[in-house]
Amino acid sequence: MPTNPEADGGGESVDYGFRTVPLGDKQRLVDDVFASVARRYDLMNDLMSGGLHRLWKDALVSRLAPPRSGKRPWSVLDVAGGTGDVATRILERSNGHARATVADINGEMLAVGRERAAKRGLPIAFVEANAEALPFPDASFDAYTIAFGIRNVPRRELALAEAYRVLKPGGRFLCLEFSAVDVPGLDRIYDLYSFKVIPWLGARVAGDAESYRYLVESIREFPNPDRFAALIGRAGFERVDHRLYSGGIAALHSGYKL
Ligand SMILES: C[S@@+](CC[C@H](N)C(=O)[O-])C[C@H]1O[C@@H](n2cnc3c(N)ncnc32)[C@H](O)[C@@H]1O
Numbered sequence: 001m002p003t004n005p006e007a008d009g010g011g012e013s014v015d016y017g018f019r020t021v022p023l024g025d026k027q028r029l030v031d032d033v034f035a036s037v038a039r040r041y042d043l044m045n046d047l048m049s050g051g052l053h054r055l056w057k058d059a060l061v062s063r064l065a066p067p068r069s070g071k072r073p074w075s076v077l078d079v080a081g082g083t084g085d086v087a088t089r090i091l092e093r094s095n096g097h098a099r100a101t102v103a104d105i106n107g108e109m110l111a112v113g114r115e116r117a118a119k120r121g122l123p124i125a126f127v128e129a130n131a132e133a134l135p136f137p138d139a140s141f142d143a144y145t146i147a148f149g150i151r152n153v154p155r156r157e158l159a160l161a162e163a164y165r166v167l168k169p170g171g172r173f174l175c176l177e178f179s180a181v182d183v184p185g186l187d188r189i190y191d192l193y194s195f196k197v198i199p200w201l202g203a204r205v206a207g208d209a210e211s212y213r214y215l216v217e218s219i220r221e222f223p224n225p226d227r228f229a230a231l232i233g234r235a236g237f238e239r240v241d242h243r244l245y246s247g248g249i250a251a252l253h254s255g256y257k258l
Contacts, residue, residue, distance in 0.1 A: 011023070014154050015221040016029050016030075016214070016218075017216075017217030017218050017221065018220070018221065023154055023155070026154040027105070027130075027154050029214075030152045030154075031106055032211075033211040033214055034082070034106045034108065034152075034211075035106060035107075035108045035109075036206070036208045036211050037202075037208055037211050037212075038082075038083070038106070038108035038109045038111070038112050039108075039112060039206075040205055040206040040207075041082065041083055041109065041112065041206075042083055042085060043205060044201065044202065044205055044206055044212075045085075047201055048198055048201060048212075052246055052250075053148075055245070056147075056176055056245050056246070056252070057085065057086055057089055057147060058089065059176075059243075059245060059252060060086065060145060060147060060174055060176050060252055061086070061089045061090055062093075063174060063254060064076070064093075064143055064174055065093075066090050066093055066094035066098045066143070067094060067097055067098070068095040068097050069095070069097055070097065074094070074097060074142050074143075075098065075099040075100070075141050075142055076098055076100050076101070076141060076143040076144070076145060077100075077101050077136065077141040077143070077144050077145070077166060078090070078100060078101070078103070078145045078146070078147070079103045079104075079129075079131045079134070079144065079145070079146045079149060079159070079163070080103075080104055080105075080131055080146050080148070080149020080150065080152065081102030081103060081104050081113070081126075081145075081146075081147075081149075082102075082104050082106070082109040082112075082113060082149075083113040083116060084102050084114075084116060084117055084122075084126065086145055086147045086176075087100040087101075087102045087122075087124050088116075088117070088120070090145070091123075091124065099125075100123075100124045100125070101124070101127060101136075101141075102124055102125070102126050102127065103127045103128075103129040103131070103134060103136075104128065104129070104149075105128065105129065105130050105131070106128075107128055110126045110127075110128060113126055114126050131146070131149065131150070131158075131159040132153060132154070132155050132158040132159050132162060133158070133162065134162045134165075134166055136166045138165050138166065139165075139166070139167065139168045139171075141166050141167055141168065141171060142167075142168055142170075142171055142172070143171060143173075143174070144163045144166065144167050144171065144172070144173050144174070145174045145175070146159075146163070146174075146175045146176070147176040147177075148176060148177060148178065150177060151178070151218050151219070151222040156231065157231060157235065160231060160234075160235035160237075161235050161236075163235065164235050164236045164237065164257055167257040168257070169257060169258065170256065170257065170258065171256070171257045172254070172255075173254065173255040173256065173257065175228075175232070175252070175254075176250060176251070176252050176253075177222060177251055177253070178219040178222060178249065178250055178251075179222075179224070179225050179248050179249065179250055180224050180225075180248055181247050181248045181249055183247040183248065186247045190247075190249065194216045194219070195213075198212050198213075198215070198216050199212045199213045199216070225242045225244065225251045225253070228242075228251075228253060229242055229253060232253055233255070236257065237255030237256060237257060238255065238257075238258045239254075239255060239258070240253070240254070240255040241253075241254055241255075242254065
């Protein structure tokens with residue numbers, strides 16, 4: 001965790017983009033970002049990533065391989081699930097066999113998700129909840145997914161501990177997150193694009209450059225895949241591994257509660 005106990009006059013502090021803020025302030029700042037962009041969130045994802053986020057999410061769903069049939073019910077919890085994009089893809093892949101719950105701390109993101117799921121007749125349960133303290137019993141889900149969410153959570157180790165707690169033995173943990181581009185040439189283009197084009201797009205499409213500046217900065221502050229994999233292992237998960245996509249723009253982390 002990139003915390004720096006010195007920067008807050010002795011209190012705990014944490015990264016918020018390139019700034020360091022008191023630990024207790026980060027969640028409110030993050031909530032303001034997503035409340036501001038909720039209505040334009042999915043459109044912005046398509047524009048910013050040129051549609052790549054769809055391929056990364058599909059890669060997550062393929063690795064999850066939700067069962068398409070079976071006598072036993074199978075349930076997935078998608079944390080920081082926002083507008084329900086990942087949960088929708090999982091339900092579609094499972095041919096309706098999976099049960100999906102989306103948990104997110106932000107009421108505005110959930111409201112967009114609820115409306116969309118209702119229009120499409122998708123049986124997704126949307127629950128307002130903090131990843132750090134989930135309102136679900138121990139061992140209640142077959143899988144836990146989190147896509148582009150964990151870097152926004154102030155106490156990531158608590159979120160990982162909660163993921164472990166709510167999974168059934170044998171349960172699957174999958175986390176999609178931005179990573180560090182490590183391809184000479186691509187890294188410079190990616191930086192230019194991230195710091196110039198994305199805030200510009202944010203201003204024009206979502207009316208909010210600042211929130212998109214935070215999103216870009218938070219990607220740079222997130223631990224590299226090996227360090228993050230170590231945190232996943234420390235939470236108790238086994239067979240931890242990760243795969244990089246698109247030259248390292250995104251990473252898919254996997255682990256099991258055995
Ligand atoms: C970048 S969005 C990702 C949304 C969705 N998973 C996707 O990939 O399209 C990050 C989400 O994390 C949520 N979030 C931030 N902090 C959270 C927390 N502590 N607990 C649960 N959700 C949180 C935000 O409200 C937001 O919906």
